[in-house]
Amino acid sequence: MFTIYVYVLDTLADWEPGYVMAELNSGRFFKKDAPRVSLKTVSHSKEPIKTMGGMTVVPDCLIEDIVVNETSVLLLPGADTWNDPKHKAVIEKASELLSFGATVCAVCGATAALADFGVLDKRPHTSNGPGFLEMVSPCYKGQNYYVDKPSVADNNLITASSTGALLWAKQIIEHLGVFQSNTLESWYEYFSTGKPEHFFALMQTLSSDDEN
Structure with missing residues (x-):
């Protein structure tokens, strides 16, 4: 069983983890x-946080409750408050998880927090465009590993820009192997294009799975 830990903090960018949370939870x-x-x-802490969209979220658990094993997945969404020192603990935990072989997925502002901690110095990654990490993360030294794409999967590290949430979700789902490959492709095509033929193709993949 995979345990998906979604880190929540004030000003969390609601839309960024939305696709992947909805699919993995449902x-x-x-x-x-x-x-x-x-x-x-x-x-x-167990104190409620307020998202960028104004939603109140009460955390289920604390950073020290995260189980470090290969079936743990840590999602780090974007927020305007990542530079607060109290979030350093979860970045340390992310580094520990990656070293153990667990999966860490960061988007937007969370990539800056990883960059500042040196996590991205020697691994392919992306963020909010070339030059962004240099601007916001003084300790960043991973320029040679930066990939200018909406989302980049490097084995158990998956990073994305603020506009890459859908591709980020696809890459996470693919890494976990919880969809059939044709289901995942149809799902991605439908949500990225809005064309109805991809919705019907998606439904067909579910029917074919039931028949097998």
Whole structure:
């Protein structure tokens, strides 16, 4: 079973983890033999946080509750408050998880926090465009590994820009192997283009899975 830990902090950018959280939590498009998934919100304290969209979220658990094993997945969404020192603990945990072989997925402002901690110095990654990490993360030394794409998957590290949330979700789902490959492709094509033929193709992949 995968445990998905979603780090929540004030000014969290609601839309960025939206696609992947909805699909992993609902399991509505999972393949028949997909591993079970448990999704938990985690933070530096149990105090409620307020997202950028004004939603109040009460964390399920604390950073020290994150289990360090290969079936743990840490999602780090963007926010305007990543430079607050109290979030250093989760970046340290992210580094520990990556070293152990667990999966860490960061988007937008969270990539800057990883960059400042040196996590991105020697791994392919992306962020909000060339020059962004140099501007906001004084300790960043990963310029030679920067890839100018909306989302970049480097084995168990998946990073994305503020506009790459959909591709980020696709790459995370693919890494976890919870969709059939044709389901994932149809899902991505539908949500990226809005064309109805991809919706019907998506539904067909679910029917074919039921028949197998």
